[in-house]
Amino acid sequence: MTTSAPRSVATVLDDDPDSRTVAFGSNSVQHGSAVFEGIRCHRTADGSAVFRLDDHLRRLLASARAMGIRHEYDLGRLREVVLRAAESGGLRDAYLRPVLYTPDPRLGVGLTAFRFTLGVEVWPATDVVDPVEPVRLTVSPWHRPGPSVFPVGVKATGLYALSALARTAALANGFDDAVQLDPATGRVAEATIANIFLVRDGVVTTPWRTESLLPGITRDSVLALASRLGYRTVEGPVDRAALQAADEVFLTGTAFGLVPVAAVDDRTFDQHRPIFTALRQSYRDAVSGLSSTPPGWLTPVPQR
């Protein structure tokens, strides 16, 4: 979706001076063992606020735990470093990427011996937020990894080689992104870096968590906002036929929020998307503090 090369505005590495150089031989470079989050802060009437910070950081801790990564961060310390990075970036609208990585140049894939530390990269949101233009998807021959292959819900850098494979093949075939299927059921799981929703007869549906997908924080927010707007929501099985039969289809993810889907392979969708439009507005209001949000959804960035 994003084609220009984004420039980051700040890199905040944690205090340990040994972490300042990542060895090329580091396991995180060589074998993709780092775990990470993608987080947004948005302009609000009172400065900038990070959206669902603690939920992202809890997912980062869960990713590290699942991988057996040893580190010295608890929720409070992660929060402090990420907010410091947001502040030092000096941007109201930014994309923040905290990464737990190992700088050690030791070979080997067993992670228990490695020291993991935190770095946060900050990009202007405009550089990573994809245009709101509708995207065209193709169903990928590359399925998501099943739960016996990799723990779903873990954001490890190496896992994104699988997304790169599916996305690159889709791009080569003239599409913007790929729909990936669950390997066991053959049903719809998600897109390469986003969750997928469909609307049919006014009901808002997304594949349930038992399919191989990352249960996104935007997905969770959209389900909550849709209920609040009075739509019926369903987390359930979504087969390819259901996708073809949908009235509206859209993707969700932290970087871009909600983006409409124009087509899945040869099925094109109506450009009139009333429910998508209402949900996107509701999401934009929530992230920028224009509507009341559940407690904990917005964390103010300290002002410089």
Ligand code: PMP
């Ligand atoms: N699925 C995958 C594979 C992703 O990488 C992402 C982006 N984090 C998502 C879904 C959407 O998750 P979130 O809404 O938490 O950004």
